[in-house]
Amino acid sequence: MNKFLAFICFFFLGNAFVSAxxxxxxxxKHIAALGGKDKLTSIKSVVMEGKVSSQGMEFPMTTTIVNNKGFRLDFAVMGMNAWIIMRPDSGWTFMPFQGQTKPEPIPMDQIKEGIDQLDLSGNLLDYKSKGHTVEYLGLDDVEGTECHKLKVTSKSGKLTYYLIDPTSYYIVKTVSKQKFGGKEFDAETKFSNYKEVEGGLVFPYTVESMNGPVDMTKITINSDIQETLFKP
Structure with a gap:
């Protein structure tokens, strides 16, 4: 009986250890592929300039992020400038092409959904100290390539699946559980066209989501960003 119990304990606990x-x-390997832990943790700010293609239209966009402090997305639609601002405890949108005449607050539940975007080192780096959990689910097909699949549950409870290429160890796709209008759905995002930027860091220059593809033209690291940019 003792041997049987020992076997059962080894089977479950041993498998959990191997999985972790x-x-x-x-x-x-993923962190090393992006430039290494030291370089990733040295990122204080990122400015990404590019263009979005959606519903037959193409418009410019600029994303500005200060690590764990603020996120701002600026874009222009039909000649009207719009923006989204998010901070750890608040956020606003201003979209005149949708009839908005002044900034409107973002509901707190949506802030919690997007708060991980403020962490420039990503959810995987030092995930344990950040309060996240990670589970390895084996291999899953992404356009003909068997990719490593990680199940990541953030400290806030948000669930995201990461698909990582077995050769480059870049993230090629994420699938996250999101809520909108009281309903939960899977939001899929694909990443490609990885390039090295200043300081030896590697970023994806093409990001595809249900809103359409985004093609980056320029990524700047650690420029001086005024925090007033994150005020409505």
Missing amino acids: QTADEIID
Whole structure:
């Protein structure tokens, strides 16, 4: 009986250890592929300039992020300038092409959904100290390539699946559980066209979501950003 119990304990606990170890090994290779832990943790701000293609239209956009402090997306539609601002405890939108005449607050539940975007080092780096959990789910097909699949539950409870290429160890797709209008749905995002930027860091220059593809033209690291940019 004792041997049987020992076997059962080893089967469950041992498998859990192997799963965690495998997840950590994949994450370590992913972090190294992006430039390494030291470089990732040195990022204080990022400015990404590019263009969005949606519903047959193409318009410019600029995303500005200060690590764990603020996120701002500026874009122009039909000649009208619009923006989205998000901070850890608040956020606003201004979209005149939708009839808005003044900034409107973002509901707190949506702030919690998007708060991870403020972490420029990403959810995988030092995930344990950030309060996130990661589970390795084996391999899953992404356009003909068997990719490593990680299940990540953030500290806030948000669930995201990361698909990581087995050769480059870049993230090629994420699938996150999101809520809108009281309903939950899967939001899929694809990442490609990875390039090295200043300081030896690697970023995806093409991001595709249900809103359409975004093609980056310029990514700037650690420029001086005024925090007033994150006020309505």
